[in-house]
Amino acid sequence: MQMSGAQMVCEAIIAEGVTTVFGYPGGAIMHVYDEVYKQNGFEHILNRHEQASVHAADGYARATGEVGVAMVTSGPGFTNAVTGLATAYMDSIPIVVISGQVPSQLIGTDGFQEIDAVGISRPCTKHNFLVRSLEELPRLLKEAFYIARSGRPGPVLIDIPKDITVDIGEFVYPDTVNIPSYKPTYVGNKRQIEKAVEAIKKAKKPLLYIGGGVVLSNASDLVRELAKKTQIPAVETLMARGVLGAKNPLLLGMLGMHGNYASNMAMSETDLVISLGARFDDRVTGKLSEFAKYADIIHVDIDASNIGKIVDVDYPIVGDITEVVEAMMPQLDGIDTDRYEAWRSILKRYDELHPQSFVDSDEVIKPQWAIERIGELVGENAIITSDVGQHQMWAAQHFPFDRPRQWINSGGLGTMGFGFPAALGVKKAFPEKTVINITGDGSILMNMQELVTAAEYKIPVINMILNNHFLGMVRQWQTFFYEKRYAETDLSFQPNWKALAEACGGIGYDVTTKEEFDAAIKDAIAQDKVCFMNVIINRFEDVLPMVPSGGALFNMMLPQKVDKTKETK
Amino acid sequence: MKNSSNERRVISVIVLNESSVLARITALFAGRGYNIESLTVAPIPESDMSHITIATNGSAKVMEQITKQLHKLIPVYKVIEHEEMVEKEMVLAKFPIAEHLSDIGALCAAYNGGIVNVGREMIIAMVADEPQRIKHFIEASQRYNPSEIVRGGVVAIER
Known part of the structure; x- marks a missing residue:
């Protein structure tokens, strides 16, 4: 069929089954937008900043497991999208970003709104393309989606010069992709899997170390079965919250810098780490020489470069978690689960000794209370997004996540401003769910223009601002490590949050008591409108436990069992 | 650069002949702090591939990462870490x-x-x-x- 390059872009998006596209038009991408206007195959959401468009596509992808799509123009449109690409790259999220580029004959001349998009995005995309001719456009569109979702997923940029969107040519969307140099490994090496299973059977203190790869591989049910069958205790990374479910008796909690006592002690004392889709991030390992010091390591990862990158691995298995765990399961028939009973009881005692806890207050709202309260009020029907900082850690520690893809946050890059636009993408994919962005008074301002987007398109997400009038996480470090010199972290000057939300067509709530909190949540759900819930919390609350940067996991600062609400600057 | 026990190694990288493939490879070395001692590139006769020869140095662990990271690039078809050459x-x-x-x-x-x-x-x-x-x-x-x-x-x- 004959059509323009712009039309091909829309046809490809429809063929890929994408229902919502996020973006922002501009000169170089106008022809594509002209076709967006004419078609009925997908909805387009106009964010008020390109960064938000990419985060929204990212949220859509994280919530559904499908490829998210964002569209931006050349130059500043593209550069605004870079943070979104990097965010998706660090967390291996499948998105396709389509950017306009100046016409082919202008490339390299410093044309208006020209920037080298493929050059800039090379280190923060899984792959990128500058389209050279109309003939290759259908194939490159197909490859972009294929590369984004296959293997270790990631963002793909496709940069299309304006003249190619205008040109008319034959469009046949390919059914298959053949890139001879790109063949991801899904099936793990049989011999290595057998060896790993033998090691599991011989271990006395094995530990399942579960990472975001389990979510990406949609292997949560399988991993739950693996844990149940073997009765091996488990820890989750920040990216894996929800995989085992909060009620799972084998789940110790989250490990790492803000992991709970039992999880970090388990990692310090285990004799066999079974790493499934985790990548030994520095926020997880703490001091490397002390990390899992007594353990052999089984490392299952679809990306060979993750294996042996940080720690030396005894049983490397390159493959998809689903494939590898499926292969392991029958070999674990009849495993002696009593073997690990002593180990489980040690860990149970650790957890009783220092459970994940906080001291609640009647005078001021504690952030941990607020998060647990959402769990009670909304629970299973909630999908939680977050920004980056203290609120993110409190959410990861205290919300009762019971399924994967219920927890959506920027783990690798740590992008403040991610939560609100990501929530828009989540809500578009799951309109029946209550989508709550747990955020802070610092982060929320980084993409607050999305109030307008949410109001215009009636995307009712709840922004729960845990407001301590600080850039809280940096403040916490300043308290601990910089002798309380609060350099540029005091956010005492605040907007009128309620008025701000209302000015943009949303609702605002000022919350200072637990009664107001409950009332605001209930009203926000009933109103079905985007809102800012300004929750004033204890100003100097810290995220604990905490492993100081570079310290060993077992050297945790633990929560005081006293009320610190009276502390002042 | 990253490791003190540096050993000189020669790697051959077979890549699809497409624009900016060389930039992807040099950017990978620059971005991850690996050294390039010398680099040559030329098309492989009667194919749509090119042969890139890179002389580099690093510890065994760094070499392993270089090889794996090169492999991860989409247009990279094959990476040969030369032993007997x-x-x-x-x-x-x-x-x-x-x-x-x-x-x-x-x-x-x-x-x-x-x-x-x-x-x-x-x-x-x-x-x-x-x-x-x-x-x-x-x-x-x-x-x-x-x-x-x-x-x-x-x-x-x-x-």
């Missing part, structure tokens, strides 16, 4: 015409090379040999006052 490098050197033509010719012959051009004011010699021997040739040639020396970078083939 034949390795050659070419060098061109320009000498003033005042120097003895026969002396320079004899020196080049000792290193499997020869004089390739003689003009009104200069002599140009070419030598192709193992990188270590190229180094020796350059040292030996100093007494003939070379005005310019251009090294070509390593190419290697597995034995």
Whole structure:
């Protein structure tokens, strides 16, 4: 069929089954937008900043497991999208970003709104393309989606010069992709899997170390079965919250810098780490020489470069978690689960000794209370997004996540401003769910223009601002490590949050008591409108436990069992 | 750069011939802090692939990461970390015409090379040999006052 390059872009998006596209038009991408206007195959959401468009596509992808799509123009449109690409790259999220580029004959001349998009995005995309001719456009569109979702997923940029969107040519969307140099490994090496299973059977203190790869591989049910069958205790990374479910008796909690006592002690004392889709991030390992010091390591990862990158691995298995765990399961028939009973009881005692806890207050709202309260009020029907900082850690520690893809946050890059636009993408994919962005008074301002987007398109997400009038996480470090010199972290000057939300067509709530909190949540759900819930919390609350940067996991600062609400600057 | 126990290694990277593939590879080395000692690239005859030869250095762990990270690039078809190889490098050197033509010719012959051009004011010699021997040739040639020396970078083939 004959059509323009712009039309091909829309046809490809429809063929890929994408229902919502996020973006922002501009000169170089106008022809594509002209076709967006004419078609009925997908909805387009106009964010008020390109960064938000990419985060929204990212949220859509994280919530559904499908490829998210964002569209931006050349130059500043593209550069605004870079943070979104990097965010998706660090967390291996499948998105396709389509950017306009100046016409082919202008490339390299410093044309208006020209920037080298493929050059800039090379280190923060899984792959990128500058389209050279109309003939290759259908194939490159197909490859972009294929590369984004296959293997270790990631963002793909496709940069299309304006003249190619205008040109008319034959469009046949390919059914298959053949890139001879790109063949991801899904099936793990049989011999290595057998060896790993033998090691599991011989271990006395094995530990399942579960990472975001389990979510990406949609292997949560399988991993739950693996844990149940073997009765091996488990820890989750920040990216894996929800995989085992909060009620799972084998789940110790989250490990790492803000992991709970039992999880970090388990990692310090285990004799066999079974790493499934985790990548030994520095926020997880703490001091490397002390990390899992007594353990052999089984490392299952679809990306060979993750294996042996940080720690030396005894049983490397390159493959998809689903494939590898499926292969392991029958070999674990009849495993002696009593073997690990002593180990489980040690860990149970650790957890009783220092459970994940906080001291609640009647005078001021504690952030941990607020998060647990959402769990009670909304629970299973909630999908939680977050920004980056203290609120993110409190959410990861205290919300009762019971399924994967219920927890959506920027783990690798740590992008403040991610939560609100990501929530828009989540809500578009799951309109029946209550989508709550747990955020802070610092982060929320980084993409607050999305109030307008949410109001215009009636995307009712709840922004729960845990407001301590600080850039809280940096403040916490300043308290601990910089002798309380609060350099540029005091956010005492605040907007009128309620008025701000209302000015943009949303609702605002000022919350200072637990009664107001409950009332605001209930009203926000009933109103079905985007809102800012300004929750004033204890100003100097810290995220604990905490492993100081570079310290060993077992050297945790633990929560005081006293009320610190009276502390002042 | 990243590790002290640096060992010199030669890697061949077979890539799809497409625009910016070389940029992807050099950007990978720059971005992750790996060294490039020399780099050569040329199309593989009668194919849509190119052969890139990179001489680099690093510990075994760094080398493993370099290989794996190269593999991860979409247009990279194959990465060969050479163990048993034949390795050659070419060098061109320009000498003033005042120097003895026969002396320079004899020196080049000792290193499997020869004089390739003689003009009104200069002599140009070419030598192709193992990188270590190229180094020796350059040292030996100093007494003939070379005005310019251009090294070509390593190419290697597995034995």
